Amino acid sequence: MKERILVVDDEAVIAKALVKHLSREGYEVDSASDGPEAIEKHKEKTFDLMLTDLKLPSFSGIDLIRESKTINPDLSCIVMTGYGSITTAVEAMKNGAFHYVTKPFELDDVSQLIATALEHVRLQEQNRILQRQIKTRYGFENIIGTSDEIKEVLRLVNQVADTDSTVLILGESGTGKELVAKAIHYNSRRSIKSMVPVNCGAIPENLLESELFGHMKGSFTGAINSKIGRFEMANGGTIFLDEIGDMSLRLQVKILRVLQEKKFEPVGSTKTTEVDVRIIAATNQDLEKLAEKGQFREDLFYRLNVIPITIPPLRHRICDIPLLVEHFLKIFSESNKLPPPRLDDDMLETLMKYKWPGNVRELENTIERLTVLKPGKTITLDDLPEKFLEVNTVMMRHSAFPIPDDGISLKNVVDDFENTLILKALDKTGWNKNKAANLLKLNRTTLVEKIKKKQLEKHVN
Ligand SMILES: Nc1ncnc2c1ncn2[C@@H]1O[C@H](COP(=O)(O)OP(=O)(O)OP(=O)(O)O)[C@@H](O)[C@H]1O
Ligand SMILES: [Mg+2]
Incomplete structure (x- = not known):
């Protein structure tokens, strides 16, 4: 689709020349000779860009920009100004004009400026689309569940998202700690910057310090170049310290300082770096117990524990299981372009009775396997791994065979x-x-x- 430009100038010669030139460049161009006429045109169709003279007969170019933007907020504006009225041109930019050209101008210079302005609009639009996609991908709607436990988690996430408070996410492995961290970040004002994850348990202690805080060239054997750390990368955004319970006591001191003062020194540097980073930490360990045993600093625990969010294990919110099953069936059948397998009520009951030690991740993997191996088929107990058979044995023990007081054979x-x-x-x-x-x-x-x-x-x- 051709991009639409509206040229506004009371000097007919200039307007005509611009219309001709820009049409030849492939734009759909229209013109108006004063403010009211331009406003009328804006009401008729949506323009991508307006090129307007600053001095117009009835009302000024600045007023025109302001008014046009109330009709079309995405309109990009460039002003044309006579020599000597640069201050007014700057004033126009403060009121939302993208740039200005001084008269007399070369037509090619104007085209160049228009191309840049439109590119800018396109990038902004793309950015908005991406932001929206990220928001839906990591939005609250992706945290599935209607149990009171999940509702409480969602309530807290909603309440803390747009603050800068430190959040500590607690829960067994696979309960959705990272999912919750992402929902918090992507629903905060920091979402235009990154959420930088660090798995403190997976990086060897001697590397973790430089990974977190960066290092200077030559600060240790192998440090061939200086490198910035994850805290610096997360500046303006969020750092997600996963498995924080695995962090050494020595590094815990440094984290405590960042939490208190937002300052640290990269490895091998004497210069202090300041960052503006929100911290979200997660662990599947009991930090209070670790603190009692001297394996976790108590002061760091209290600093992190400002807003604790505990995600209960799946076996404590079994009413979420059918919803999660449905959710993952949809996801995996769509992504693999396969018909979903069918699970009858008995099957769902078995899934609800199982203890799910690996929580939602284990359920997710189970459904993925069934979708890929049994597309469109009705799932029976035989299709499930053996661990599910125990569920039924246990069920029988509890329900099907009560032993009467006078005994049985x-x-x-x-x-x-x-x-x-x-x-x-x-x-x-x-x-x-x-x-x-x-x-x-x-x-x-x-x-x-x-x-x-x-x-x-x-x-x-
Ligand atoms: N309530 C939920 N709704 C939808 N998907 C979920 C939910 N909880 C967890 N998941 C999914 O389960 C998987 C595991 O979640 P996640 O990685 O966030 O867990 P975790 O607590 O960080 O696990 P670990 O301790 O093993 O790192 C992910 O694919 C995630 O999208
Ligand atoms: Mg995790």
């Missing part, structure tokens, strides 16, 4: 149960003994013997 109950399972497998496979034996993980001969011995043939229906 173990042999009879076990026999009955065995019969039921064999018949179920036979029914399911249309009495195909090979398939039934497979389902029961028996060899065919054993199954056939059992059917005979237990006289199960009479149950064929």
Whole structure:
């Protein structure tokens, strides 16, 4: 689509020359000879750029810019000014003009300026789109769950996001600590800058210091060049100190100082660096306990613990499981372009009973595997890893077989149960003994013997 330019000048010769020149350059150009006419044109269609004379008969170019922008806030403006009125041109820029040209001008200079202004608008627009994408990607809506526990997490995230307070995110592995950290950062005014993550547990202690604070050339063997650290990279944004419980006591002192004074010295430097960084820390350890054992500085703990957000393990918010299952089914079937597998209520119940030691990450991986391996299929217990079978055994222990006060005959109950399972497998496979034996993980001969011995043939229906 052609970009639209409105030329406003009461000197008809200039306006005409500009319209002709800019049309030839490929723009869609229109013109107006004074303010009111220009306003009318803005009401008729959306222009990308307005090139206006500063001195117009009825109202000034500055007023025109102001008024035009109320109609079209994204309008880019360039003013034309006579020699000697630069101060007014500067005034116009303060009121939202992108730049100015002094008359008389070369047409090519004007084209150049227009191209730059439009490029600027395009970049701004792109930036806005990216910002919006990031916001939706890391927005609150991506934290799935309706349990009271997750609602409380979301409430806190919402409340602290746009402040500069230090946040400490606590939770078992895979509960969504990084997800929450991102939601906080990308919903804060710091979101135009980066959130820089540091996994304190994964970087060896001797490297972590220079990773965090940077180092000077020659400050240690191997420091061939100076390097800036993650705190510096996060300037204006957020640093995410993940697994902070794994940090050595020596480095904890330096972190404490950054928290208190926003200052540090890069390794090998005597010069102090100042940064404006928000700190979000996370851990799956109990920092208070570590502090009691002398493995974590108590003063740092209190400094970090200004706003603690605890994400409960998945097994404590099982009502979120069906929603998460649905969410991940959608994500993985869409990204792999596969039909989602079907999970019936029994299956969901099994997933809700399982303890999920790896929390949401484990659930996410389970659903990804099912989507890829069983697209469009109905999932049965056999499709799940063995650890889920234990769930059912435990379920049976608790519910299906209450032992009455006068006792039961173990042999009879076990026999009955065995019969039921064999018949179920036979029914399911249309009495195909090979398939039934497979389902029961028996060899065919054993199954056939059992059917005979237990006289199960009479149950064929
Ligand atoms: N409530 C949730 N809604 C949607 N996705 C979630 C939720 N919680 C966690 N996830 C997803 O689960 C995965 C693990 O989350 P994340 O990496 O944030 O956990 P973590 O607590 O940082 O884990 P670790 O301690 O292992 O680093 C991610 O892919 C994340 O997007
Ligand atoms: Mg993490």
